[in-house]
Amino acid sequence: MTNTAQRQPVYRSGVAARLAGLSVETLRVWERRYGVSDTQRSEHGQRLYTAEQVRRLGLLKQLVDNGHPIGTLAALPLERLEELAGVGGSAPPLHIAALRVALVGETLARRVAAAAGLGLDVQRTASRLDGDMAALQGPPLDVLLLELPEPDESMVPLVAAAREAAGAAAVVVLYRFCASATIRALRAQDCMVARMPSEMGELAQLCRAALAGRQLPPSDRSAAAVPAIRFDETALATITAAGNRLACECPRHLSDLLLMVGSFERYSAQCASRNEADAQLHLDLGHAAGLARSVLETAMERLVLAEGLPLPPAPN
Known part of the structure; x- marks a missing residue:
């Protein structure tokens, strides 16, 4: 959206968090405890962030990921954050490139098309996994996003074939009901497997997590489902x-x-x-x-x- 008085692009908190690589929950904690943002508000009381404030949040996220405690960073000016992050004051405004994705599933494609600001650049779509793989072929992509409401183990080779056809670096499989054995088989193929989110804003987070090589905790609780130790x-x-x-x-x-x-x-x-x-x-x-x-x-x-x-x- 645009602030007509200042003619500057401004963003609501959900969009600002996504652009900065943060979860909305983390942004709220940082604001409540450390006062990281001095934002204006819309006439309806919603927080609005300028491009410079989003850039600052992105620098904070980068520095925290590199081991700096947020408590010591929160009060630093933008110039000092840029210095710590190794970027100059003349650096261009923060821009998080949209993820290049291919979609499989008619309902998923409609929902993504109807949602704005997801950070997903849909380049190819296919209505069904067992349909024409040619629809997925083209230049390499970041993520193959599949809607498989009730997947079974027979679909695992099809998922692998679709990934190869799309040239995707990562795969996210969204399901509604799925057997634990199928989830394990898909995860063994380095797929991110998750229940269909009710909020479309979660899709980009799932895709970025899949690109980073992270997995969600297993959803089943069978004897074979105890995960490896995450924190030694x-x-x-x-x-x-x-x-x-x-x-x-x-x-x-x-x-x-x-x-x-x-x-x-x-x-x-x-x-x-x-x-x-x-x-x-x-x-x-x-x-x-x-x-x-x-x-x-x-x-x-x-x-x-x-x-x-x-x-x-x-x-x-």
Whole structure:
């Protein structure tokens, strides 16, 4: 939208957050706790961000990702942020290029076409996965976005073929109902698998996460679904040290819980068993601890992102 008085482009908070590479939740936390934005408001009370403010938010995100605590960055002027980020004052305005995508699914294509400001540049579409693959062929793309309401394992080779046809660097599969075995098979092919979002604004976030190589936590809770450890002791120590700069002590408390649950998970796997039933009991205990760890790790990742703390890489 445009401010007619100043003739400057201004953006609502959701669009500003997407352009800066932030989640809206993180932007709100940064504003509430650190006062990172001095925004104007529309006549309806909505926050409006100028291109310069969006650029500043983008620099803050970049620096936080590089390990700088948001608490020490929030009050710095734009020029100092540019200096820390290694860009000059004459740098062009922040512009986040739209992701080049191919879509599979008629309903998905209509919803994307009807939504504005998603940050998705739709270059090719196909109505069905088992249709003509030629519709997906062309220059390489960033993401292949597929709408598969009830996928099964027979579709996994078709997804791989569609990815090759589109030349996509990443694949996002959106479903409504799906068996856990199919989800695992798709993830084994490096696909991002997620339930169909109710808000179209989540699509770009899913696509960017897929390009970054991140996966969503498994949606099933079967015995085979315990994920690998996301935060080892070194990563938790890093988060705790960074979180010490915050008034909130949740990072430290959550780290303590994860260390305790992870320790019990390993203990259950090593505990001596008196008989077959006892062995099964310890297997079930370890499985329950693993699921609890996964839930807590998901909570930790949300907390880290919301507080602007550095996110340690996943263990190899």
